[in-house]
Amino acid sequence: MRKVLLSKAGRRGFTRWSLILWGSIAGAVLLVGFTIGAGAVSWSGDAWLDIEVEVTDVSSGEAVEGAELTLHLDPESMRISNPPAHVIWSATTDSKGFATLKHSFAAGGEYWTTTIAVRESFVRCVAPGFAPKDVQISPSQKIRVTHFPFSRPQNLKASVVVRLADRAADNG
Numbered sequence: 001m002r003k004v005l006l007s008k009a010g011r012r013g014f015t016r017w018s019l020i021l022w023g024s025i026a027g028a029v030l031l032v033g034f035t036i037g038a039g040a041v042s043w044s045g046d047a048w049l050d051i052e053v054e055v056t057d058v059s060s061g062e063a064v065e066g067a068e069l070t071l072h073l074d075p076e077s078m079r080i081s082n083p084p085a086h087v088i089w090s091a092t093t094d095s096k097g098f099a100t101l102k103h104s105f106a107a108g109g110e111y112w113t114t115t116i117a118v119r120e121s122f123v124r125c126v127a128p129g130f131a132p133k134d135v136q137i138s139p140s141q142k143i144r145v146t147h148f149p150f151s152r153p154q155n156l157k158a159s160v161v162v163r164l165a166d167r168a169a170d171n172g
Contacts, residue, residue, distance in 0.1 A: 047107035047116050050157045051137060053123055055097045057130075058163040063097025067127035067164070071101045072134075074119040093127075116143040116156065123160050130164035 051071065055064040070090045091099035101123065107116045118137045126132045137143075143158055 042108060042110045044106075044108035046104045047114060047156055048102065048104050049116055049118070049143070050155065051101040051103075051123065051160055052157055053091075053093070053099050053101065053125075053160045053162060055093050055099075055125055055127065055162045055164060058165045063093070063095065064127050064130065064164055065093055065095045065097065067093040067097070067099075067125050067130075067162075069093065069099050069101060070124045070126075071103060072122050072124055073103065074121045112146055114145045114147060114156070116145070117141070118143060118158070123162065125162045125164065127164055129167060131167050133162055133164055135160050135162050 053069050055067040055069075056062060057064055068090065069092070071088075087104070088100065088102040091101055093099045105116045105118055105121075107114055109115065119141050120136060122134045122136045124132065124134050137158055137160060143156070145156060
């Protein structure tokens with residue numbers, strides 16, 4: 001025998017399963033509406049960015065060991081006067097031509113994305129026997145990351161590739 005919920009007038013109402021079905025439909029509609037409108041939920045502040053730099057010789061493609069890298073911020077006033085230990089403005093490439101720089105940049109996010117404003121910040125690379133080279137962190141002046149909804153992503157990374165030309169080839 002099925003249980004039937006009766007209205008005050010004594011007419012036959014909804015069964016328990018139809019209430020569950022309609023409740024599920026209403027929940028799905030609310031979830032879709034929430035997801036679509038969730039772009040309005042946002043945050044702003046800063047985000048730490050690891051800038052992974054690879055330095056290679058443009059003619060041979062080989063890694064350049066011992067290249068000195070320096071992070072130049074835009075605006076330069078973003079430089080922290082007493083930086084914590086995890087801020088890295090300069091580094092030297094290892095035997096594989098890699099080094100990592102780290103700094104905090106202005107950032108903001110909505111639902112699925114975080115945008116980091118690196119502006120015209122760049123990495124300067126100087127290595128013996130090569131012409132110095134400056135490479136922007138991002139030509140678009142920002143880095144956009146997609147992540148899990150409503151979370152501030154951790155361990156954000158940007159990759160910068162520097163291809164150095166011989167000093168003689170640069171002058172000739």
